[in-house]
Amino acid sequence: MNNIWSDYVQGLMTLYLSRKLRFDDFFFKQYDRVFNLDHNKNLKILEIGCGPGALAEALHRWYPKARITEIDRDSNFISFARKNIEDVIFMEGDATHLPFENDSFDVTISNTVQEHIEPTAFWSEQRRVLKPGGVCLCLSARKGIHCTAPCLETTVEEKNFWESVPQSNDVLEKHGVGKYWLSEAELPASMEQNGFVEVTTGYALIDLTPDAPKYSSQMAETMIEAMRKNDLEALQSMHSSNAQKAIAAVNAKYDDRIHLYREGIKQWDTTVSVTMIVRGSKG
Ligand SMILES: C[S@@+](CC[C@H](N)C(=O)[O-])C[C@H]1O[C@@H](n2cnc3c(N)ncnc32)[C@H](O)[C@@H]1O
Numbered sequence: 001m002n003n004i005w006s007d008y009v010q011g012l013m014t015l016y017l018s019r020k021l022r023f024d025d026f027f028f029k030q031y032d033r034v035f036n037l038d039h040n041k042n043l044k045i046l047e048i049g050c051g052p053g054a055l056a057e058a059l060h061r062w063y064p065k066a067r068i069t070e071i072d073r074d075s076n077f078i079s080f081a082r083k084n085i086e087d088v089i090f091m092e093g094d095a096t097h098l099p100f101e102n103d104s105f106d107v108t109i110s111n112t113v114q115e116h117i118e119p120t121a122f123w124s125e126q127r128r129v130l131k132p133g134g135v136c137l138c139l140s141a142r143k144g145i146h147c148t149a150p151c152l153e154t155t156v157e158e159k160n161f162w163e164s165v166p167q168s169n170d171v172l173e174k175h176g177v178g179k180y181w182l183s184e185a186e187l188p189a190s191m192e193q194n195g196f197v198e199v200t201t202g203y204a205l206i207d208l209t210p211d212a213p214k215y216s217s218q219m220a221e222t223m224i225e226a227m228r229k230n231d232l233e234a235l236q237s238m239h240s241s242n243a244q245k246a247i248a249a250v251n252a253k254y255d256d257r258i259h260l261y262r263e264g265i266k267q268w269d270t271t272v273s274v275t276m277i278v279r280g281s282k283g
Helices: 004-009 012-022 025-035 054-062 075-084 119-129 156-164 170-174 186-193 217-236 241-263
Strands: 044-048 067-072 089-092 105-111 130-147 197-208 270-281
Touching (some): 004 170, 012 054, 012 075, 012 217, 025 270, 044 119, 075 089, 119 130, 156 217, 156 241, 186 270
Parallel strands (some): 044 105, 067 089
8 A cells, every 4th residue: 555654654673673572472461461352262353553563473472362364554564574474364454444344353453553543533443343342452652761871872973974864854744643642541531432331541561671680681682683773774764875884883882782781791771661551342
């Protein structure tokens, strides 16, 4: 359908790697408590705005009996997910005109999607395709904590590069990114206003601190590599041949961070994200 999100808003690997961490099994219990779904049922689950599919992978692990369908209007994300994730159906399509019959799914779920879609269309399409008694789960990122390691501060090369390229703040506005953002009180109220019942809220706290002993070395290094990819994709998205020095500087600082981690020289840099989960029933 289009590549707007992957080309202009968020790079594919940035989204995929950050979400893979967010939906790591390490955090499953927090989600499971609020999702409150029956693991033994052959649930039909639809994910709206799935992006490159990190939540799809997690759902497939967490609910092995479920039949999972995923939809997004970004063609790059869907083709990446189709190639990488087995036993899940990926479709290009619009959340405001879902290509499914009424009463088709037991569960609809979305992560960081509601804020980009006009609420009446967002909720009413999910209500339409849910079976009576079906569950709608809406996950939404809230304000978190970010503390950078000294070795990961923005380098002179990066500063010079970003000063040399034209900055366009209207890309997000042009594509309606975050246009329908709702507060922690407005989000469940909006779900109720749009016909869902038994609405509840909960929060998952995702603490990504590589130096915390509770994480394996593999997970810690995955956190650092996800940050590296985020910075590299931002530079590469400018399609500028002047980015080479900045790219080298980014690689050098993350190599340094990995080295410090392996040497046990703790930096305690951290990214804590809070995911709000709103759960409602079709009634
Ligand atoms: C912030 S991204 C989140 C992606 C994914 N849920 C994740 O957490 O990795 C928002 C996603 O919503 C998709 N999207 C936005 N509006 C849409 C619409 N009307 N129909 C289908 N997908 C939409 C975008 O293409 C993008 O993949």
